[in-house]
Amino acid sequence: MPKLRVATVWFSGCSGCHMSFLDLDERLLEFAERAELVFSPVADVKEFPDDVDLVLIEGAVGNSEHLHQLLEIRKKAKILVAFGDCAVTGNVPSLRNPLPREEVLEAVYATADPPGLEEGEVPKLLPQALPLHAVVPVDYFLPGCPPSADRIWKFLRPILLGQKPALSGPDLKFG
């Protein structure tokens, strides 16, 4: 069986889900046997490659860069997974959603002309941080803040073996 082409992506999130992924520890060896990491914050690859079998996306869609990437990734990846609460619900980044974008940026940057209001050196901040499925169809949802390594493995292992993952009960706990 050829190795599964896996990518992981980091949007508006704290990277906790990626840390939890690294917590797979010795299970990463089995992962490496069955999969190849073709794009990830932990791999130095600039362009999202074509023909990705599985992509785990951490974080909410918070700015124009995320939006652009997500639309590209959806075209290139077969299985798209909302990885962790920010990707599933908006979670912590969505705290700003009840407030006007301008007010948030001005408060954070402590200036009347903050970056992110328009496209510039930093991407334009979207009016609200969105869960992935508000933008593109999502194949699987892996909730948790962050999902524990055990939960990630319970989800990932069936996919590596060519089966369908099915999380239920306590494995669906938010937070």
Place this chain on the structure above:
Amino acid sequence: MINLTIDGMKVQAEEGETILQAAKRAGIRLPTLCYLEGLSPRGACRLCLVEVRNWGGRLVPSCATPVQEGMDIVANSPRLRELRRTILEMIFAERNHICAFCVSNGHCELQDLAMELGMDHVQLPYRWPLLPVDLSHEKYGIDHNRCVLCGRCVRACAEVEGAMTWGFSGRGIFTLVEADLGDPWGKSTTCTGCGKCVQACPTGALFEKGKATSEQVKRPEIIVEVTERRPRA
């Protein structure tokens, strides 16, 4: 005794009992949120909906519907699972229920229901309303972002404590639970500070100040413990 059928099982119940009580005794689990033993039923959340087959498949809240002779009830079916999940999603989408930084994370009835009903995401668009948090009370706080409008606090305050501090203001999704006539909770002249509302609250909407998330475990069962110790009116 009244004879009825729940999910094909023959069940007997006393006159005046609700479908929920009869189901519970028969060992049939129904999800509930606004229902709390010791308080009057309200039928506010609709999560305990059941289908009465011989009423043309009509849906009724089991917590607020008395049993009747010959009722043929469906308590669990794909249709009901779908309806309950949609109702739950509506509750999640209506306010800012963000588990990761909630004082009730890990011991919240809403969070538990999401797991029980297999809700892995909310398909409905979130509203993200801007809602206040009132920390004016000496011992407790109210976070309207977490409120599901079940009214358990309102009923606990009126029916058990007899203070009638809590009430609803506004309508529909704009409803708020408010003390007295909308004063800050800390200014309330009727609140006795007993904390029954906090214990009755299923989510992190009402909480004790100065307690960390792990200590913020509520005891809604105290409502029935308190009421059982005194004769019913």
